[in-house]
Amino acid sequence: xxxxxxxxxxxxxxxxxxxxxxxxxxxxxxxxxxxxxxxxxxxxxxxxxxxxxxxxxxxxxxxxxxxxxxxxxxxxxxxxxxxxxxxxxxxxxxxxxxxxxxxxxxxxxxxxxxxxxxxxxxxxxxxxxxxxxxxxxxxxxxxxxxxxxxxxxxxxxxxxxxxxxxxxxxxxxxxxxxxxxxxxxxxxxxxxxxxxxxxxxxxxxxxxxxxxxxxxxxxxxxxxxxxxxxxxxxxxxxxxxxxxxxxxxxxxxxxxxxxxxxxxxxxxxxxxxxxxxxxxxxxxxxxxxxxxxxxxxxxxxxxxxxxxxxxxxxxxxxxxxxxxxxxxxxxxxxxxxxxxxxxxxxxxxxxxxxxxxxxxxxxxxxxxxxxxxxxxxxxxxxxxxxxxxxxxxxxxxxxxxxxxxxxxxxxxxxxxxxxxxxxxxx
Ligand code: NAD
Numbered sequence: 214x215x216x217x218x219x220x221x222x223x224x225x226x227x228x229x230x231x232x233x234x235x236x237x238x239x240x241x242x243x244x245x246x247x248x249x250x251x252x253x254x255x256x257x258x259x260x261x262x263x264x265x266x267x268x269x270x271x272x273x274x275x276x277x278x279x280x281x282x283x284x285x286x287x288x289x290x291x292x293x294x295x296x297x298x299x300x301x302x303x304x305x306x307x308x309x310x311x312x313x314x315x316x317x318x319x320x321x322x323x324x325x326x327x328x329x330x331x332x333x334x335x336x337x338x339x340x341x342x343x344x345x346x347x348x349x350x351x352x353x354x355x356x357x358x359x360x361x362x363x364x365x366x367x368x369x370x371x372x373x374x375x376x377x378x379x380x381x382x383x384x385x386x387x388x389x390x391x392x393x394x395x396x397x398x399x400x401x402x403x404x405x406x407x408x409x410x411x412x413x414x415x416x417x418x419x420x421x422x423x424x425x426x427x428x429x430x431x432x433x434x435x436x437x438x439x440x441x442x443x444x445x446x447x448x449x450x451x452x453x454x455x456x457x458x459x460x461x462x463x464x465x466x467x468x469x470x471x472x473x474x475x476x477x478x479x480x481x482x483x484x485x486x487x488x489x490x491x492x493x494x495x496x497x498x499x500x501x502x503x504x505x506x507x508x509x510x511x512x513x514x515x516x517x518x519x520x521x522x523x524x525x526x527x528x529x530x531x532x533x534x535x536x537x538x539x540x541x542x543x544x545x546x547x548x549x550x551x552x553x554x555x556x557x558x559x560x561x562x563x564x565x566x567x568x569x570x571x572x573x574x575x576x577x578x579x580x581x582x583x584x585x586x587x588x589x590x591x592x593x594x595x596x597x598x599x600x601x602x603x604x605x606x607x608x609x610x611x612x613x614x615x616x617x618x619x620x621x622x623x624x625x626x627x628x629x630x631x632x633x634x635x636x637x638x639x
Contacts, residue, residue, distance in 0.1 A: 227520075227523060227524060227544045227545070227546045228519070228520040228523065228544060229305055229309075230305065230306055230309035230310070230519055230520070230541045231305040231306070231308050231309040231312075232545070233309070233541060233544050233545040234309045234312050234313060234541075235256070236545040237545055237548075237617065237618070237621050238255075238256060238312070238621060238625065239256075240618060240621070241618055241621035241622040241625050242255075242256075242625060244612070244614065244618065244622060245622055245625060245626060245629070247625065247629060248629075248633075250637060251629050251632060251633065251637075254632065254637055255286070255625065255628060255629065255632065258283050258284065258285040258286070258308060258311060258312070259284050259285060259286055259287055259292075259326075260283070260284040260358070261281070261282075261283045261284075261304070261308070262281065262282045262283075262284075262355065262358060263279070263280070263281055263304075264279075264280045264281075264282075264351065264354040264355065265277050265278070265279060265280075266278040266279070266280050266332065266347060266350045266351050266354060267350065268343060268346045268347045268350060269346060270343055271340050271342060271343060278332055278333060278334050278347060278351075279332070279333045280330065280331065280332040280333070280351050280354070281302075281304055281307045281330060281331050281332075282296075282307075282328065282329070282330040282355055282358065282359075282364070282366075283304075283307050283308050283310075283311035283328060283329050283330075284311065284326070284327075284328045284358070284364055285308070285311035285312045285314065285315045285326060285327040285328060285329075286312075286315040286326040286327055286628060287326045288326060288628050288631045288632045288635065289318065289319065289324055289325060289326055289627070289628060289631050290318075290323075290324035290325045290326055291325055291326065291360075291361070291362055291363050291364055291365055292311075292314075292325070292326045292327060292328030292363070292364035292365070293314055293318060293325035293326065293327065293328055293364070293365050293367070293397075293569060293572065293573075294310065294311055294314035294327055294328040294329040294330070294366065294367065294369075294569075295310075295329060295330070295366065295367045295368055295369025295370075295372070295398075296329075296330035296331065296332070296351075296366050296367070296368070296369055296372050296376070296380075297310070297329070297330065297331045297332075297369040297370045297371065297372065298331070298332050298334050298336045298344075298347075298370070298371040298372055298376075299331065299333070299334075299335075299336075299370055299371060300333060300334065300335045301333075302331035302332070302333055303331075303333075306331065306519075307329045307330065307331045308329075309541065310329040310369075310540060310541075311327045311328050311329035312327055313327065313540055313541070313561070313562055314326075314327030314328060314329060314569070315327030315624070315628060316562045316620070316621060316624035316625070316628075317561075317562040317563075317565075317566050317569055317624075318566075318569060318573075319623070319624035319625075319627040319628050320562050320563050320566060320601055320605065320620055320623060320624045321563070321566045321569070321570050321597055321598070321601045322597075322601070322627070323569065323570060323573040323597075324573075325365070325569070325573065328364050328365075328366070329369070330351075330355075330366055332347065332351055334347060336371045344376070345379055348372075348376050348379045348380060348383075349379055349380075349382075349383045352379070352380040352383040352384060353383055353387070356383075356384060356387055359384065359395060360384070360392070360395055361392065361394035361395055361576065361579075361580065365394070365395065365396060365397060365572075365576060366380060366395075366396050366397075367396060367397045367398040367568075367569075367572050368398040373398075374398060374399060374400045374405065375400075377396040377397070377398050377399045377400075377405075378399055378400055378403055380395065380396050381393055381395055381396050381399060381403065381404075384396075393579045394576050394579035394580050397409070397572035397573075397575040397576055398572065398575070399575070404575070404578070404579045404584075405575060406571055406572075406574050406575035406578055406584070406585070406590060407584070407585065407586065407587040407590055408571055408587045408590035408591055408594070409568075409571045409572065409574075409575055409590075410444070410448070411448050411452070412567045412568050412570065412571035412572075412590075412594060413444060413445045413448070413449070413538070413565050413567045413568035414444070414445055414446075414447075414448030414449035414450075414451070414452050414538075414567070415448075415452055415567055415591060415594060416564075416565065416566060416567015416568065416570060416594060416598045417445065417449045417452075417514065417516075417536060417538050417564055417565065417567060418449065418452045418453055418456060419567070419594070419595050419598035419599055419602075420536065420559050420563060420564055420598055420599075420601075420602045421437075421453065421458075421512055421514075421534070421536050421559070422456070423598075423599055423602040423603070424512075424534045424536070424557060424559055424602070425512070425534070427557075427606070428533060428534070428557070430511060430533075432453075432456055432457035432458045432459075433457050433458075433459060434459075435458050435459060435511045435512060436459050436461045436473075436475075436509075436510045436511045436512070437450070437453055437458045437459065437460045437461065437510065437511065437512045437513075437514065438460075438461060438462040438463075438505060438506075438508050438510040438512070438513050438514065438532070439453075439460060439462065439463045439464070439514045439516055439538075440463075440464050440469070440502060440505055440506060440513075440514065440515045440516060440517045440521065440539075440542075441464065441465065441515070441516035441517030441518070441538065441539065442463055442464065442465045442482065442485055443465075443516070443517075445516040445538040445539065445565060445568075446463065446464075446514065446516030446517060446538060447463075447482055447485075449514060449516055449538055450463050450478050450482070450514075451478050451479060451482060453478075454477075454478035454479065458512070459474075459475040460475060460476055460478050461473055461474075461475055461476065461508070461510060462476070462500060462505050462508055462510070463476060463478065463481060463491075464491070464500070464502055464505050464517070465485065465490075465491065465517075466502075466517070467490065467491075468491070468499060468500065468501045468502060468505075469491065469499070469500045469501070469502060469504075469505040470491045470494055470497035470498070470499060470500070471497060471498045471499075471500045471505070471508065472496060472497045472498065476497060480494075481494055481497075502517075502521075503526070506521060506522065506526065506530065507526065507529045507530065507531065508531065509531045510531065510532050511532060511533050511534065512532060512533070512534045512535075512536055513530065513532035513534070513535050513536070514536045514537075514538050515535075515537060515538060515539050515542035515543070516538025516539050516542075516565075517539055517542070518539055518542070519539065519540065519541040519542060520541065520542070520544055521539070521542045521543070522535075522542060522543040522544070522547045522551070523543075523544045523546065523547050524544065524546040524547055524550065526547075527543075527547035527550035527551055527554075528550055528554070530551065530554070530556065532556060533556065533557060534556070534557045534558075534559065535551065535556050535557070535558045535559065536559040536564050537558070537559060537560055537561035537564045537565065538561075538564060538565050539561065539565070540561050540565065541561060542561065543558070543561075548615070548617055552615045552617075557616065558615065558616050558617055559602070559616065560616055560617045560620040562620050562621075562624065563601055563602065563605055563620055566598070566601070567594055567598060570594055570597050570598070571590060571594055574590055574593065574594075604623065605619055605620055605623060606619075608622065608623050
């Protein structure tokens with residue numbers, strides 16, 4: 214993909230997610246005329262933890278893993294954000310993801326700050342037992358720093374409901390009572406929220422619906438291309454298909470399938486689930502992930518990973534609406550190119566905020582001990598996503614800026630207001 218085979222230092226810089234985030238932060242802060250003291254406080258994370266995690270492997274030997282938790286900002290409430298297990302995860306990535314969580318929670322106006330965690334490991338090479346021991350020891354290293362009032366982790370890449378159940382149990386064993394609000398994205402039986410699994414894809418659908426209305430596009434006449442077929446891309450594509458959109462291409466990390474007349478998405482996803490590949494799915498052409506992004510379409514949904522749209526390929530992107538399902542799929546250097554092409558961007562910190570919104574509902578339900586029906590969750594999610602989309606578009610119009618800049622300005626404005634009201638304890 215775009216981030217492989219790169220040896221140009223400018224591109225390495227462009228593809229550093231933390232640099233991309235800071236470039237947008239600085240631009241928004243400048244346009245807001247952010248006070249110098251607030252700027253100094255808000256441009257850095259509140260706390261960064263690095264932990265070494267000894268794990269007894271199945272061989273009987275101890276292996277020590279490195280893990281992080283970045284708590285970016287607490288001005289609006291406890292830190293909130295996922296935990297990622299990956300061989301490539303690093304502090305810059307975790308720091309950027311933590312900051313994005315702060316801005317994301319502020320854009321949808323839920324009372325959380327931002328956090329993110331990561332452990333350098335290759336979960337595909339580890340047994341379930343090794344993963345459980347890694348997770349429990351990581352959780353116990355963080356025990357003084359997480360909690361319903363402090364920092365509430367959730368799943369991210371290569372972590373899931375099971376990982377959250379282990380963290381909840383480890384935390385609860387130390388607290389000597391069950392504390393289910395310490396994490397979100399748990400199994401429903403353990404205090405998870407109904408609708409959480411589909412929440413990011415559903416939130417994406419709600420904001421795409423609003424954007425389509427704005428451009429007077431009807432779902433059957435709207436061609437959608439989706440990169441990624443996991444929790445965000447797969448569920449998003451299925452919900453868009455059910456809502457009548459014509460999904461003409463979808464991919465996973467090995468490549469994609471394309472049919473200009475539309476793909477039977479439920480059948481394609483079942484094929485992927487049963488054969489672990491889109492290969493041999495009938496009635497489609499194969500495309501690779503570069504070609505997929507450049508297909509002629511109305512809505513492009515990058516829902517896989519970072520740095521997919523860069524200064525190198527932005528000029529060849531042909532959609533009318535770019536709805537960012539993934540975190541950071543577009544580099545800061547590509548923003549201007551997309552803007553000059555007249556592409557309407559639904560920025561990641563709004564487009565994929567359905568997940569954290571229902572995580573907020575999960576935290577609320579856990580603390581009340583009273584659980585809502587799925588249609589109540591979906592209705593409340595819709596209210597927040599639609600209102601946030603309209604707030605963002607109004608803000609962009611009022612300030613004559615593009616939607617990306619507006620999203621950062623709106624978020625920074627809200628965090629800055631709360632920080633100013635609380636006062637800086639310095
Ligand atoms: P996932 O692991 O369920 O799915 C990822 C999909 O992307 C898979 O289909 C995988 O094959 C594909 N993929 C991975 N690397 C790729 C590559 N280099 N090129 C093309 N395809 C690739 O993950 P997910 O939960 O769907 O998350 C996807 C993105 O959305 C991430 O950026 C994540 O941080 C972000 N996100 C997820 C949620 C959530 O609730 N799951 C919420 C907000 C943001």
